[in-house]
Amino acid sequence: MTERAAPRSLQIGRRTFEWGARTYVMGVLNVTPDSFSGDGTGRDISQAVDRALRFEDEGADIIDIGGESSRPRSVYKDARPVPPDEEAARVIPVIEALAQRLESPISIDTQKSVVARLAIEAGAAMVNDVSMLGADPGMADAVARLGVPFVINHTRTRAVYPSGVVSGVIEDLRQAAEMVENAGLPATHVILDPGIGFGKTAAQSIEMQRRLSELVALGYPVLIGTSRKSSIGEVLGLPADQRLEGTAATVALAIERGADIVRVHDVKEMVRVARMSDAIVRGWPPPSRTNR
Secondary structure: OOOOOOOEEEEEOOEEEEEOOOOEEEEEEEOOOOOOOOOOOOOOHHHHHHHHHHHHHOOOOEEEEEOOOOOOOOOOOOOOOOOHHHHHHHHHHHHHHHOOOOOOOEEEEOOOHHHHHHHHHHOOOEEEEOOOOOOOOOHHHHHHHHOOOEEEEOOOOOOOOOOOHHHHHHHHHHHHHHHHHHOOOOHHHEEEEOOOOOOOOHHHHHHHHHOHHHHHOOOOOEEEOOOOOHHHHHHHOOOHHHOHHHHHHHHHHHHHOOOOEEEEOOHHHHHHHHHHHHHHHOOOOOOOOOOO
């Protein structure tokens, strides 16, 4: 794990995040009818609100709300892109209903700058773009104007890495970070995600996880989302709803390699994994959770 001289702080919503002090848990809230993990709430706002509040009670530090499934169309033939107005209609009512009830900041999981802007206006505090700025040429300028923390999720259209997956991911993310910083977003607001399962075979995803510390060495906060991913399914031969233990292993090892945020579906269980892993990796007793 890369050693940090001192925690670096970032204000997200009403909370202060100190990178390196402990691991933060992001709970996944899919307000879609077609989530790969089978946990989408669709248009049921009350179900989405109840789930978000439960996630916070279970220890989630961030709630990541998404209105478009990232299922690859090459695998899921019924997967389709969602128009911006439909995506906004799914996520904005949920964000508005939660903005004054949650202490944990809300993240909007979107590839579209217009949805990002509407979500921030509704009460979200950060943007998570799984397309690595590739889906909307206006995203870099949009998040720079909004001035909010921005997660850049690595992806490629094909799982081809002539120089190796790790060096390819690092170089792609370095260029994407430079793009958004050149647009005017402070480097302190950039968070990198290696994109496990996005444009990668199972073997490439596992190698990226094994060598995650090389991405951490860039100096940006690192978010990793391994929860219920297909690489776990390939190793264990299990469907998405039976990958809890495999997810726990990937979360613990990501923390050992320096991850700052873990994005998960099973919040209660992964908060416990994170706290135990932090006790071993970052030292016991754990830091105060007053800024949780």
